[in-house]
Amino acid sequence: MNLSVNIGGLALKNPVIAASGTFGYGEEYVKAGDIRWFGAVCIKGTTLAPRAGNPPPRTCETPSGLLNSIGLENPGAKLVIEHKLPWLAQFDVPVIANISADSREEFSELAGMFAQSPYVSALEVNVSCPNVKAGGIAFGTSPDMCYEATRAVRKAWEGPLIVKLTPNVTDIKAIAKAAVEAGADALSLINTLVGLAIDIHTMKPVLGNVTGGLSGPAIKPVALRCVWEVAQAVPVPVIGMGGIRSAQDALEFIMAGAGAVAVGTGLLIDPEVPRKVTQGIREYCEARGIEAVRELVGAARR
């Protein structure tokens, strides 16, 4: 039974990826889970300059979901490249660097910096973070701006290039097409949905940042719909995510058209999700005589 997949030039031994922002840079994760169960890991969204992040509270549980307003807290690209990535390399799992910027120039500079690192297997361009004021999501809500950000990275980075899309748009297909036209080798979807929670005791929003990004099982149907629409609109592979906690969830995404899946919120609840999902996919395939998980990609639309 063959679990390997290829996502725009990125070869994965299995289709399960750690979603950006729910794995840090791996240092804490390896104390609680076994990193070798991942086909690849995606690091926390990294920016040129260090970012302190948003004021607390930063998380709030909602029905079957999680609202977060971390605000891209990260130590900056230089430190990540010099210290975090060389350390992470010891585990022999491909690393996807998730990058975020306020301008085209910054995207280009960031991509150039990561291109110098021997430890990055792919870049994921985050044009979909709902928790920062400038940049971030702005690039992901208009086809033209998405094209420009992707283009800037494409010129500075030769390896596999993934663009991560937001569902907070009217027509996600148009944005997806713009990213592919600009040179994206694959697309990740979805990032979180903008949401809000109110505390009736304090009569104030729960989150220090007022709004946050909604993730977890609550967004799974939205994510599946996005994967379904985008996978048939573009010729490149799609990484599906949004509420995946089990092999069944992952298989739903694969059948909707995802070539690989990422686990985010699921990882916060259970560090062993990648093992459970990978083993479950294998069992499903073996029970049905399916020789390669690749055969299942888009199965629900045939």
Add this chain to the structure above:
Amino acid sequence: MSAKQIHDVDAVIISLTNIRGNLYTMSLRAPAIAETAKPMQFVNIALGDLSDPLLRRPFSLSGIYPDSGVIGITWAVVGRGTQIMARWQAGESVRVLGPLGNGLDIDELDTSQGLLLVAGGTGLAPMIPLVSRALAKDAEVHIFYGARSADDLLDMGGGCRVHLATEDGSIGFKGLVTGLLEAFLDGGALGDGKPTVISCGPRPMLSAVKRICRRHRLPLLVSLEERMACGYGVCQGCAVPSARGGYHRVCTEGPVFWADRLDQGECTR
């Protein structure tokens, strides 16, 4: 290459009791956690396999028994998750991730001048394992413990000097525990002694303790609570402002902090 220090165990509930009112305590069989846990560390408990409630809930270890492989949790019912836990029964098994957080290594702590613990409400829970280890080192331990009323008090082991305060005066000093602490220190009961102060409880209480300790030049450690998602350091959800700008993660750099490492305004939020 296995660096695993945090275990996700299926822990069988050995006993679960309603102490009084909305206070509950349970003991769980979790050898992997009991063997390595330090006082003031915590665990993140799954409420089941369903997606609602989704997140685990963090609780301090109120009991650590490495020899028998048992841990204890003591909690107040304040919402849906803690209500679900109150209905669990002995014999059931629950998923427990831990040990989490830095905790306090009693051997690295200066106990020569004694310890002065200040706890509010369920903030007493994490102090219990600390007290027994401090007493084993022959340290002199004072506990200042405050609650709303006698019905809200947790049970405490013997061996230390207990100073009780209740807001309604149903037992002990009538008023806030910080008032009792201030009167004790201002009265010069400690002479020239400079015990390490360790405090856990609501934020306003921690702010008052911080002010009192600064005035009396006493070193202060505080144990903080913050809303958590992962509890093991990967999401950066549990941020508290640092004194040097930026944030600390309560679940990883904490929950125990030297008070001067935190932003001045932090406790008053």
